[in-house]
Amino acid sequence: MAYANIVTALAVLQFLIFGFKVGAARERYGVRAPAVMGHEVFERRFRVQQNTLEQLVAFLPGMYLFSRYFNPLWAAAIGVIYLAGREIYSAAYVRDPAKRGPGFGLTFIANAVLILGGLVGAIRGLV
């Protein structure tokens, strides 16, 4: 389970770092709280963080369920795809939001495998 937990902790750290970049963009571009609009680059950073929040909330139970019903090592490997997908997503989104598809897709596929795997595993556990 240690590898799965390491990847879980890294996913949370990645999210916190995305949050830091939002805070830095807020300062640099003079977007005063509570506003979350007003500068294009700030908004891109903010959307990266918010979308990562959404994906992380699926990822965390996905890692747990997939580890429990299949294999924590495989969960960790799929989690690395999630981490890479998020980095690609973040870098692409900040350059050009229209290019955010591939990174999003990687993360989304990783999450879908984790959750559907966990669901199938739990259903098999009933039989």
Added chain:
Amino acid sequence: MAYANIVTALAVLQFLIFGFKVGAARERYGVRAPAVMGHEVFERRFRVQQNTLEQLVAFLPGMYLFSRYFNPLWAAAIGVIYLAGREIYSAAYVRDPAKRGPGFGLTFIANAVLILGGLVGAIRGLV
């Protein structure tokens, strides 16, 4: 625990599907990233997803704590109420945001029971 885990996985899938509908509305109504405003129907879909994110973050630890300190089968049953509440909320919100109350209420009550139940169970565990 399998029933509770099945309901947990379904709640995450439901959330991912709400996210898909946001993406579809983004395309259909021409709301270009990073914007999250600009078309009423998109904004309704987006708020459904965001509110579900908020409720899911309470639901996941609620399911865990209630299962641990009371009963995973009861947790699963309450979780089905959560799932139904979210479907009602989503359908009502997209038709008319003023009608979102009942669906929200069902979800909120389910979450409150799970979390307060978990809290009471953990406190009893101390004695």
Added chain:
Amino acid sequence: MAYANIVTALAVLQFLIFGFKVGAARERYGVRAPAVMGHEVFERRFRVQQNTLEQLVAFLPGMYLFSRYFNPLWAAAIGVIYLAGREIYSAAYVRDPAKRGPGFGLTFIANAVLILGGLVGAIRGLV
């Protein structure tokens, strides 16, 4: 583990209460769904809730990992700092968003200790 679970449940309840205050501000200041802008005080309450959502998503796995690899009692103690930080953050933000730093910092440090502690613990678990 009971203390860590009590603090976890309290953190979720705190978040739900922040959400209630958003709903109350929505009524009082006439911000009609799906809008999330239009009145400064509503926007402050909303940002308090949204920022707490972000921090809670880091806090929950942090509590779990730190409890597992170090000590659930210490996790609970750090969690109390998180809870206090959020209360300070909320009160300060609603009065003046420019004063939100200290409360945010307390929460953030608590989360960083929980997650980095969990990461170090999981890595040590490999050796």
